[in-house]
Amino acid sequence: MRISLLLKALAVFAISIGANFEYSGQSHAAACRGGKGLGVSRTVTLNTSGGARYGTSHGGHRTFLRDKEVVLTFDDGPIPSTTKKVLLELERHCTKATFFIVGRMAQNNPAMVRKILSKGHSIGAHSFSHRNLGHTNGKTAIQDVDRSIRVINKAAGRKVAPFFRFPYLSENSSVNRYLKQRGYGVFAIDVDSLDYRIPSTNAMVNRVMSELRRKGRGIILLHDIQKVTANGLGQLLSRLKSEGYKVVHIKGRGGRDISEPLVVASNNEPAEQKTQKPVIGVGFSRAGELASGFKRPKTSRKRPKKDKEIKVAALQAETVLKKKQARFKKRVDLRRKSFRAAIKKRLITQ
Numbered sequence: 001m002r003i004s005l006l007l008k009a010l011a012v013f014a015i016s017i018g019a020n021f022e023y024s025g026q027s028h029a030a031a032c033r034g035g036k037g038l039g040v041s042r043t044v045t046l047n048t049s050g051g052a053r054y055g056t057s058h059g060g061h062r063t064f065l066r067d068k069e070v071v072l073t074f075d076d077g078p079i080p081s082t083t084k085k086v087l088l089e090l091e092r093h094c095t096k097a098t099f100f101i102v103g104r105m106a107q108n109n110p111a112m113v114r115k116i117l118s119k120g121h122s123i124g125a126h127s128f129s130h131r132n133l134g135h136t137n138g139k140t141a142i143q144d145v146d147r148s149i150r151v152i153n154k155a156a157g158r159k160v161a162p163f164f165r166f167p168y169l170s171e172n173s174s175v176n177r178y179l180k181q182r183g184y185g186v187f188a189i190d191v192d193s194l195d196y197r198i199p200s201t202n203a204m205v206n207r208v209m210s211e212l213r214r215k216g217r218g219i220i221l222l223h224d225i226q227k228v229t230a231n232g233l234g235q236l237l238s239r240l241k242s243e244g245y246k247v248v249h250i251k252g253r254g255g256r257d258i259s260e261p262l263v264v265a266s267n268n269e270p271a272e273q274k275t276q277k278p279v280i281g282v283g284f285s286r287a288g289e290l291a292s293g294f295k296r297p298k299t300s301r302k303r304p305k306k307d308k309e310i311k312v313a314a315l316q317a318e319t320v321l322k323k324k325q326a327r328f329k330k331r332v333d334l335r336r337k338s339f340r341a342a343i344k345k346r347l348i349t350q
């Protein structure tokens with residue numbers, strides 16, 4: 001009797017190891033084993049010690065992924081209102097993701113950073129202030145990245161994964177050298193959800209699935225600060241499962257501290273770098289700006305205005321836009337009303 005029970009226990013243990021599943025609770029583990037959740041097909045530990053690059057959009061690779069395998073990544077958070085919904089949907093579907101966190105957001109929401117880790121997800125850095133590093137002086141850019149890593153580690157209570165993703169996917173050569181020296185992996189993307197631009201959950205989900213069918217596998221970019229993602233993630237995860245896609249959870253091995261991070265910056269580099277044009281729209285949306293008080297990164301060489309002036313200008317622009325939209329709606333309503341009246345008159349005369 002004891003031998004049979006022991007054999008059963010060993011069999012269950014072997015299955016759980018072979019599947020490489022990681023779950024936050026026993027009930028969710030049971031649901032995934034029953035085929036009710038998307039789950040995690042396997043966990044891959046990426047060695048970033050040589051400064052590896054991932055994601056085909058910016059010259060990286062995805063060789064660690066097999067056909068119909070995806071990595072879920074979320075940028076720009078955390079914001080409690082939407083990040084909580086994202087975490088809940090990931091837990092409901094028994095799956096894992098990687099969150100590329102902005103330093104200032106981590107500073108403002110350290111409890112959310114620790115909650116992300118407690119659910120078994122990975123965390124990488126996404127700069128401190130979400131500025132466009134591709135149009136920033138090398139020294140300033142490195143200081144921003146170094147600060148983000150320190151702040152996120154402090155909020156997490158330990159070192160997070162040695163992963164970094166540039167805001168707007170706009171790279172800086174000095175930062176790339178710095179990250180390589182620190183042994184950090186640089187992440188781009190394979191599939192862009194465009195959740196910062198698409199207001200409809202159905203449209204967002206359809207776009208992701210369409211891109212995946214075209215590319216076969218890849219790193220998916222989402223934003224946990226976007227309501228469309230928070231509301232549509234459950235639908236996306238269900239579609240991934242129904243169409244046979246599998247989630248790979250990534251962890252990192254590598255990364256080290258540098259006492260003087262600026263030694264990798266070139267003494268002869270120009271004051272402003274133009275290493276690469278930013279991917280327009282990728283990054284903070286208006287929702288993220290309002291939630292965090294951030295300003296949109298400037299791509300010009302002019303000195304940025306003060307935060308207060310930028311906020312006032314943004315509110316004024318938003319007010320003007322709302323007035324224009326109201327006037328346009330009023331004109332459309334009047335035209336519809338007159339058209340209906342003309343149709344009604346014609347019907348009466350007939």
